[in-house]
Structures are given as C-alpha cells and as structure tokens.
Amino acid sequence: MSFNNLILIPVDFSIEFAKIIGNICDPFITPLENGFKSSLQILFPSFYNNAVEFLELSQSPFTSRLSLMNLFHILMICLAYLTIVFTGKQIMANFSKFSVKNLSIFHNLFLVTLSAYMCTTILYEAWRQGYSLFTNPEDRSEEGFQVEYQ
Numbered sequence: 001m002s003f004n005n006l007i008l009i010p011v012d013f014s015i016e017f018a019k020i021i022g023n024i025c026d027p028f029i030t031p032l033e034n035g036f037k038s039s040l041q042i043l044f045p046s047f048y049n050n051a052v053e054f055l056e057l058s059q060s061p062f063t064s065r066l067s068l069m070n071l072f073h074i075l076m077i078c079l080a081y082l083t084i085v086f087t088g089k090q091i092m093a094n095f096s097k098f099s100v101k102n103l104s105i106f107h108n109l110f111l112v113t114l115s116a117y118m119c120t121t122i123l124y125e126a127w128r129q130g131y132s133l134f135t136n137p138e139d140r141s142e143e144g145f146q147v148e149y150q
Contacts, residue, residue, distance in 0.1 A: 018067030033072045061140055 041048045063069045
C-alpha cells in the first residue's frame with residue numbers, strides 16, 4: 001500500500017460516513033429546506049435570486065462529491081448543536097458537578113492529532129502537485145481534485 005493510499009483511506013471513510021448520514025436524514029431535512037427556501041424567496045425575492053445565481057456561478061465542479069456543501073445543512077447542524085448545548089446545560093443544572101479533566105485531555109489530544117494529520121496531508125498533496133504560496137493556477141481536472149478533496 002502506497003503513502004497516497006494511506007492518505008485517502010480516512011478521507012474516503014469520513015466522506016462516505018457523511019453521505020450515509022445525509023441519506024438517512026434527507027427525508028426529514030428536504031421538506032424543511034424547501035419551506036425555508038420558499039419563505040426566503042417570498043420575503044426577499046431579489047436577494048434570494050441574486051444569491052442563488054452567485055452560488056451557482058461560483059460553485060466548483062468538485063463540490064457535488066463532497067458532504068456539507070449545502071448552507072441549509074450547515075445551519076441545521078449549528079442549530080442542533082446549540083439546542084444540545086443549552087438543553088444539556090439546563091438538564092445538568094440539577095446534577096452535582098463532576099470532573100471532565102480526562103475527557104478534556106483526550107478531546108484536545110484527538111483534535112491536535114486530527115489537525116496534524118490534515119496539515120500533513122494537505123502539505124504533502126500541495127508539494128506533490130508543485131504548488132507554491134502564490135499564483136497557483138486553478139486545476140479543474142481529476143488531478144486537481146485531490147487538493148480540494150483533502
């Protein structure tokens with residue numbers, strides 16, 4: 001197994017996992033998204049049409065393969081996160097405090113490791129394809145997909 005295959009395995013897994021979750025949630029999210037879009041179109045017709053046109057014109061061809069490229073899905077995730085945090089805070093107010101030091105250390109170690117992995121793979125791919133700090137041409141071929149993909 002080459003180094004390049006080792007880089008792609010976790011990325012492919014995480015993207016496939018996100019797609020599976022997206023397919024499970026799609027029947028519930030799509031009606032909400034359609035209602036939200038139609039409300040925006042009724043309330044702010046010119047802004048909505050201009051925003052949709054801008055987003056369609058500036059969209060990369062690679063984004064259709066990636067998860068979380070829909071703004072509504074990101075808003076729903078943020079709303080769910082805030083709901084969990086504030087509901088959890090209300091629920092935990094009734095319980096005694098407990099130490100989360102070990103959990104915090106594990107969480108930070110995991111995030112540092114993940115960040116190091118992402119930084120290493122992005123730098124490797126940029127080096128492999130001959131990128132520099134400035135004036136890199138846009139590559140919309142399959143070869144250029146690897147840099148955007150990671």
